[in-house]
Each structure stands twice: as structure tokens, then as C-alpha cells.
Amino acid sequence: MAKNDDKDATRRSGIAYAAGLSIFFSVISFLGLGWLLDRWLGTSPWLAVIGLVLGSAIGLYEFVRVTIKL
Structure with missing residues (x-):
């Protein structure tokens, strides 16, 4: 019985870890893309702000x- 509880706890912690990483990487990715486009197009800071909102x-x-799934 304890092994099943350990497996379930491990699965749930993995899912929670993936959920947190999905927020972090989507915000960082879209913010970075917006910042790069701002530098290229000279529209600072508007595309970075849009990237931040869209990534969030x-x-x-x-x-x-x-x-x-939890």
C-alpha cells in the first residue's frame, strides 16, 4: 500500500512541477520574443509588454x- 502512495505522490509532484515550469517558460519565451522584436522594429517597450501579457x-x-490532471 505504501508503494502505491509513493507512486501517486511522485506523479502528482511531477505534474505540479510541470505546471509551474509551463508558466515560467511561456512568460519568459514571449517576453523575450517581444523584446527582440522591439529592438528590431524600434517599438520599445510595446511588443515586450504584449509578449508579457500573451505569455502570462x-x-x-x-x-x-x-x-x-491532479
Whole structure:
């Protein structure tokens, strides 16, 4: 019985870890993309702000989608 509980706890912690990483990497990725486009197009800071908002929204969506599996 204890082995099944350990496996379940490990699976849940892995899912929670993946959910947190999905937020982090989506925000960083879209913010970085917006910052690079700002430097290239000279529109600073607007595309970085849009990238931050878009990355946050996508990260939140992925977070909810992954944590539903818990």
C-alpha cells in the first residue's frame, strides 16, 4: 500500500512541477520574443509588454490544463 502512495505522490509532484515550469517558460519565451522584436522594429517597450501579457495568458491556460490532471 505504501508503494502505491509513493507512486501517486511522485506523479502528482511531477505534474505540479510541470505546471509551474509551463508558466515560467511561456512568460519568459514571449517576453523575450517581444523584446527582440522591439529592438528590431524600434517599438520599445510595446511588443515586450504584449509578449508579457500573451505569455502570462498562455502560461495560465497551460497551468490550469495541467493541474486539472491532479
